[in-house]
Amino acid sequence: MKYRPLPPVARPFVLARRCLPPTAGASLTVARSVMLATLLLLALPRAHAVDEHGQLENPALQSRYESLTRELRCLVCQNESVADSDAPLAQDLRGQVQRMLVAGKSDEQILQFMTDRYGEFVRYNPPLETKTLFLWGAPFVLLLIGIVTVWRIVCRRAAMPIEDDPPAAT
Amino acid sequence: MWKFLLPIFAFIALVVFFALGLKPDRDIRALPSPLIGKTAPVFSLPDVMDPAKSVGNAPLAGQVYVLNVWGTWCIACREEHETLLALAKQNVVPILGLDWKDERDRAQAWLAQLGNPYSAVAFDDKGNVAIDWGVYGAPETYLVDKKGRVLYKHIAPMTAEVWQREFLPRIAAAQKEST
Numbered sequence: 001m002k003y004r005p006l007p008p009v010a011r012p013f014v015l016a017r018r019c020l021p022p023t024a025g026a027s028l029t030v031a032r033s034v035m036l037a038t039l040l041l042l043a044l045p046r047a048h049a050v051d052e053h054g055q056l057e058n059p060a061l062q063s064r065y066e067s068l069t070r071e072l073r074c075l076v077c078q079n080e081s082v083a084d085s086d087a088p089l090a091q092d093l094r095g096q097v098q099r100m101l102v103a104g105k106s107d108e109q110i111l112q113f114m115t116d117r118y119g120e121f122v123r124y125n126p127p128l129e130t131k132t133l134f135l136w137g138a139p140f141v142l143l144l145i146g147i148v149t150v151w152r153i154v155c156r157r158a159a160m161p162i163e164d165d166p167p168a169a170t
Numbered sequence: 171m172w173k174f175l176l177p178i179f180a181f182i183a184l185v186v187f188f189a190l191g192l193k194p195d196r197d198i199r200a201l202p203s204p205l206i207g208k209t210a211p212v213f214s215l216p217d218v219m220d221p222a223k224s225v226g227n228a229p230l231a232g233q234v235y236v237l238n239v240w241g242t243w244c245i246a247c248r249e250e251h252e253t254l255l256a257l258a259k260q261n262v263v264p265i266l267g268l269d270w271k272d273e274r275d276r277a278q279a280w281l282a283q284l285g286n287p288y289s290a291v292a293f294d295d296k297g298n299v300a301i302d303w304g305v306y307g308a309p310e311t312y313l314v315d316k317k318g319r320v321l322y323k324h325i326a327p328m329t330a331e332v333w334q335r336e337f338l339p340r341i342a343a344a345q346k347e348s349t
Contacts, residue, residue, distance in 0.1 A: 075306030092298075117301060118304050121201050
């Protein structure tokens with residue numbers, strides 16, 4: 001990919017790593033202001049990448065476009081969606097989604113088009129199938145293990161005799 | 171008694187999991203191509219040398235060939251260029267070039283200055299053909315068999331070692347097949 005400067009959201013982290021303040025007091029102030037700035041940035045609604053292709057005229061299509069590009073992973077910067085990324089490939093994929101929407105393709109057809117070319121990885125919301133069973137099931141299995149563990153601890157504690165006084169030191 | 175061993179087992183499971191994930195030769199950005207084993211998309215694009223001419227993979231049907239995706243903006247492509255020149259000299263299979271999201275004059279200067287390992291270079295400045303092939307970075311090198319199926323995809327600069335290990339055995343097997 002072409003070299004491009006860091007996106008604005010990533011900058012405060014870099015500054016925080018690079019700036020070495022002279023004194024401990026100052027370092028705290030800098031750290032605090034960086035943290036505050038970061039929190040403020042995080043609190044802002046996620047800014048979308050600029051749409052170089054312009055908006056779609058039909059508002060229904062535009063809203064489908066927005067939700068589709070948010071569901072597609074940018075292959076270059078793998079922790080961003082196609083909607084958020086400024087990478088040239090993400091721009092191309094946004095253009096592709098727009099063209100397919102205008103051509104009257106369904107959401108399912110568009111997602112299938114992307115999956116055929118880039119694999120399941122491109123989808124942030126992979127369909128539930130045998131291959132993704134672990135992915136979808138693991139959180140529930142872990143939750144179940146947690147509930148059972150807590151349940152057993154609570155039951156065991158409940159069966160214990162109540163001691164009002166701490167045992168006397170001998 | 172076995173209950174006290176549970177955390178140790180959990181720990182060992184985690185270590186195995188992380189060890190698999192942190193294998194030094196594993197490229198975390200490399201994605202398996204869903205195109206492997208499927209028919210390669212057919213394309214026809216303007217020639218990078220001469221916009222009046224067109225370059226595509228249709229004339230290569232019935233042949234084993236390699237498609238190399240590159241761009242003058244791509245440092246890793248410069249890195250692999252010498253290897254590609256050496257491979258072109260060996261003349262095992264034709265190397266078709268796909269100049270991805272590039273500028274024509276730069277691409278022409280690149281080929282004139284560094285040498286041209288390609289049988290022909292298609293100019294994909296819009297990136298539409300690259301989307302069809304599932305390209306997500308450069309360089310990428312695809313191996314296509316006589317029936318037009320994608321046999322292999324290499325994501326990283328081409329090296330003599332990769333060629334020897336991954337491409338040559340597959341090419342040899344594919345050459346034996348009838349069309």
